[in-house]
Amino acid sequence: MTELICITCPKGCHLKVDEENDYAVTGNSCPRGAEYGRNELKNPKRVVTSTVRTNSAEHPRCPVKTNGAIPKGKMFDAMQLLNDVVLAAPVKVGDIVIKDLFGTGIDFVACKNIAE
Structure with a gap:
């Protein structure tokens, strides 16, 4: 129990x-x-939140999250993928940062608007 x-x-x-x-x-x-x-x-699952680098001097990092829960055992692998991401401004909330993580149909999406 x-x-x-x-x-x-x-x-x-x-x-x-x-x-x-x-x-x-x-x-x-x-x-x-x-x-x-x-x-x-x-089958434990979690929504993953983090930040990624951008090419914006004013906003050097952009918050991101998965748009659904992924298997808990894949969380750290998902975080590793974010290390190589650099977003180019402009960025809009909801823009896909990484599509279809590990074949789950879940994407990493941007959580902040960055104009330039």
Whole structure:
């Protein structure tokens, strides 16, 4: 039995997940909590946030994030890919920085507008 705190909403339900009973979840107050508990043990995923370099003197770094969750085990590999990225201004929020990370269909996208 594994205990978790659900992070899908501000309530923070205390979940118990029974791996030996088909990942049965107790302690959740909504279906999203049950789904979170099962997924966290079977296939944990995370949204990744970071920054990348730009060619702008005024804004030398641009915040980026994945537009969805990627497998937790791929987080550090994803961060390594960002080391080689240098964005050329102008950059708009939502611009794709790296497309289709590891075949997941998830992209790194820009989170800040940079004019020049």
